[in-house]
Amino acid sequence: MGEYFMVVLLDDHRMAKIRGTGLEEHIKYMFGGELRLLEVKVTEELKDRILQEFETARVDSRGAITDVPVAFMRELFNQVVEKKSLGPEVVEAVLEKIDEIKKAAEKESEYLPPPEIEEE
């Protein structure tokens, strides 16, 4: 049985939300500390369910589950904050909202709100 995980990226907005939850000590850094992230554990069974529910989902060479809808990733972060945990119960809670996520994912294929950044 392999070990799987999902990456939750942390920008400044998300950092503010996890402050004081005790999760800060689990933050991992990549690319010289320029990228902050949390890794949520995923069991074999949950991995299979995610791959079954979302045809775009895949497992990369590191065991990370990627290419799920953005709505899934947003809910994943919400559940991390709510449960103050990085255990498999987080993904379980996300999957309880699967219908809602799939509905949002359908709209996502037509439109995704762009970030408000300054253009040239």
Add this chain to the structure above:
Amino acid sequence: MSRFLIQRPLPHGGRLVERVVTDKEAAKKMIKGCPSYDIKPTLHYETGVPVRNVYREIMSICYGFFSPVEGSMKQAEVERILKERRLLNEWIFPYPLVFDISEEDYKQLGVGPGDRLVLNLKGKPFAILDIEEVWRIDNPEELAHLTFGTPERNPEVVREPFNKKHPGWVIYRSLQPVVLAGKYTIINEPKFRPPFDRFWYPPRKSREEFERRGWRTVINHQTRNVPHVGHEFLMKCAAFTGDVEPCHGILVNAVIGVKRRGDYPDEAIVEGHEAVNKGGYIKPERHLPTIVLWDMRYGNPLESLLHGIIRQNMGCTHHMFGRDHAAVGEYYDKWATQILWTKGIPSYGFPAPPTDVPYGLDIRPQNMREFSYCPTCKEMAYSETCGHKREKLSGSFLRGMVAEGVQPPTIIMRPEVYKVIVKWWKHFGYPFCNEKYVINKEKELEVDLEDL
């Protein structure tokens, strides 16, 4: 002069094919009284989604990117390509290229060898096809398999049988049964829409541009992606090959054609590469982003052969090849392209590399491995020289970050490049190609035509 200096190679086949009539009056006379046909996209044999538009092949042939090919191929030529990857005039070439139509259209047209057919694009005369032969594709599935190979016939590099999940295989499987073979001539030059217009450097123009810039040696970077810093380092470091000094120029040549869902939009790809030089990460004097029209076949080693031909025709002296070059899925060995250019693939007709067979290529391969971030060196590092554990740059990881609206750190994507992605995200309402983009693109194409 040093005997080690490398000169710009001649076009593949010895001369550049240029079949474009620019005199409108002459063009009008050429098509007077000829039957005409509206170019139709090739539709997926099962889903009906556009998978190819032959106009892109006509453009690439007539402007010389595919020299010495001059038109839609005769049956004997296609058979030779499938057997030996050679044209009837001996020069190596990887793929069959044909003008295919349905039996109904053929009956309605009532044309045959010796006839001139006017090909319309977007309702305007675009090109002519001087028909020399009419032949039929009896079994498109067999043609598709013969084009790409099988694990049994090509055990050196083919790992899985090709099927409908492979976009190139689908193109050949979806061809119509009647082939009109003969030379193409463009009689009404299409105008590229922005932003593509400023990246259009067909072989004559690119060669003139290299001359103007004083570039003796030029290395090509093949792309169908928005550049991240790994690509940037690949370009900068591969360019150190050259002859007695590093390559004078880096040519980025983006393949523009039918898109798949999840790809970045072509507009973001070309402007993203331009942003690399505008931002000074590779100075503009040494870097030139350009385009070529082609609906990718994703044939890994075979595709690399076509890329070598295109870029030699454009005047490049070197071509960089990486892992999984122009590949999709796991049909080929990850290093199939480098195997071809290092020792050849006998089952495809190459007992030696394409540079070492008669009527082969002169462009030099520069086989590269990967760049990724090393937290110990605190910089982008080359897989074959850095001895530390590195952080891999995965395209899907980056796409996920972009989709979530998180700006990638500068060390993996330059802010100027990210701004380009967001610019086109705002334009299309989506950061990647979705169904709407794919359908609109094949309707609008990259060009417009004026009245003749």
